[in-house]
Amino acid sequence: MSQATLAIRRISGHAGPAPGEDVERDELVCKLVDTTTCIGCKACEVACLEWNGYTFTDTVFDNSYQTMPETAWNYWNLIKFNEHERADGSITLLMRKDQCMHCADPGCLAACPADGAIVQYTNGIVDFQQQNCIGCGYCVSGCPFDIPKFNPTTKKMFKCTLCVDRVSEGLEPACIKSCPTGCLHFGTKDDMKDLAEARAKQLRENYGIKDAGVYDPAGVNGTGVIYVLHDVNNPEAYGGLPSNPHVPWLVRIWKGPAKWIGNLAMLGGILGVTLHYLRYGPKEVDAEKHENGGRP
Amino acid sequence: MSTTHVVSSRQTVDDRYGRIRRYTLSERVNHWVGSLFYTYCLITGLAFWSPYMYWLAALVGGGPTARFWHPWFGLAFTVSMVWMYAMWRRDMQITEADRRWSKAMGYYVKNEDEKLPPVGRFNYGQKLFFWLMFFGIILLLISGLGLWFVEGIPWSLRWLRYLSVTVHVIAALATIGGFIIHVYMGTAMVRGGFTSIIRGEVSTSWAKTHHRLWYEQVTGDRSSKK
Numbered sequence: 443m444s445q446a447t448l449a450i451r452r453i454s455g456h457a458g459p460a461p462g463e464d465v466e467r468d469e470l471v472c473k474l475v476d477t478t479t480c481i482g483c484k485a486c487e488v489a490c491l492e493w494n495g496y497t498f499t500d501t502v503f504d505n506s507y508q509t510m511p512e513t514a515w516n517y518w519n520l521i522k523f524n525e526h527e528r529a530d531g532s533i534t535l536l537m538r539k540d541q542c543m544h545c546a547d548p549g550c551l552a553a554c555p556a557d558g559a560i561v562q563y564t565n566g567i568v569d570f571q572q573q574n575c576i577g578c579g580y581c582v583s584g585c586p587f588d589i590p591k592f593n594p595t596t597k598k599m600f601k602c603t604l605c606v607d608r609v610s611e612g613l614e615p616a617c618i619k620s621c622p623t624g625c626l627h628f629g630t631k632d633d634m635k636d637l638a639e640a641r642a643k644q645l646r647e648n649y650g651i652k653d654a655g656v657y658d659p660a661g662v663n664g665t666g667v668i669y670v671l672h673d674v675n676n677p678e679a680y681g682g683l684p685s686n687p688h689v690p691w692l693v694r695i696w697k698g699p700a701k702w703i704g705n706l707a708m709l710g711g712i713l714g715v716t717l718h719y720l721r722y723g724p725k726e727v728d729a730e731k732h733e734n735g736g737r738p
Numbered sequence: 739m740s741t742t743h744v745v746s747s748r749q750t751v752d753d754r755y756g757r758i759r760r761y762t763l764s765e766r767v768n769h770w771v772g773s774l775f776y777t778y779c780l781i782t783g784l785a786f787w788s789p790y791m792y793w794l795a796a797l798v799g800g801g802p803t804a805r806f807w808h809p810w811f812g813l814a815f816t817v818s819m820v821w822m823y824a825m826w827r828r829d830m831q832i833t834e835a836d837r838r839w840s841k842a843m844g845y846y847v848k849n850e851d852e853k854l855p856p857v858g859r860f861n862y863g864q865k866l867f868f869w870l871m872f873f874g875i876i877l878l879l880i881s882g883l884g885l886w887f888v889e890g891i892p893w894s895l896r897w898l899r900y901l902s903v904t905v906h907v908i909a910a911l912a913t914i915g916g917f918i919i920h921v922y923m924g925t926a927m928v929r930g931g932f933t934s935i936i937r938g939e940v941s942t943s944w945a946k947t948h949h950r951l952w953y954e955q956v957t958g959d960r961s962s963k964k
Contacts, residue, residue, distance in 0.1 A: 576801035692900035715922035
């Protein structure tokens, strides 16, 4: 899904800085998902399939209205349904559009070992470049939202591109375009944040939904998809939206200090044996060692 | 005069040339098959480990090819390690002689071998390397399966995904440390060691110097004093 017109903020698995990396500034793009006005029609799911060229796959019934339990390599956009019991015992049906969150601090990109297989553009879109992907699945370990999925046929990873091919041509993503209730919005991060906060304020003040708020998790430096939630203190109720997502600290250590400690240790080992040879030399036993390896 | 007498099913002394059979053909095949699999996993693993070594993947057909074969070669290495374990597990038990030797290991490092107590077929360092690789491959196998089938680990147990990455890295680095020392000692430091794992033979003086107890065992010669 390479877009030559988009400038790059950073790429995965590159030795040293990548040319042209992080030299341009751009408005961050953002999807706003207002879960309070989503009706679960799944038009966005169909639009996503249609635009990205996937045929509809078999649904997986899981005692829910959900199309399938999780997003798939060829199903990037999934409405998650949850029958949630409120504190007063009443039931509400929570619906959340699940897809790649396009983290400002993407764990997939941090974990990826393949040069340029994951790209973050200056507009904030995080995109997989399948021609560089080696299918190792490290991005699965790095992602705090469990989004990247493996295509067993091509052995490449796939996920929502935020319709980078549409956005780079000035169009909104396909899911946004298809939404009939207007619960999906697309624009700059600042505008979407303002709109989301205004909606949350409206919900709190005019509708008495006192815990309404905006989900834009700070643990990943904010996301390119933000939610208005009825209860911002319990995002887990919305089909397992993590309350404090962040790049796993073991992944951070692995890709940070462990790398340099490991490299220094390996280098130290090679230097060590070299120095040993220079200082002590070989162990020579055979008196006949010069005679054809001891053979007559 | 030429007397070739079989001391055990595995070790033969050929008095003609003063050579002793140190490794059987199966042991040598096993060693080199294992080393091939390990080296493949090492090269590809280093490519995945650091962007500065990603070019190594090009040596074996590029990133996707390296990624495809790495786990299969890892499984093959596991099989070769099981085979090695079956052949060497008795020889690799740490004995009282090894404990004495380990206390004097500094002399070995400084090439003052005459100050070392005698050891059997393998010395303490060789045994340590064997067990390092043995337990290393167990950890690499388990954590490697976690990396291979990462999507099979449910989200609720995602700490296993992170643990797999961590354990795989630590175990791999530990085996690399052993591997560096092993290759150095086998090729450059201990003269005669490299030919022994290729042709399977060492000289009697080599055996006497490095593995006196083993020499005495296979030759029945207990009078040898240096």
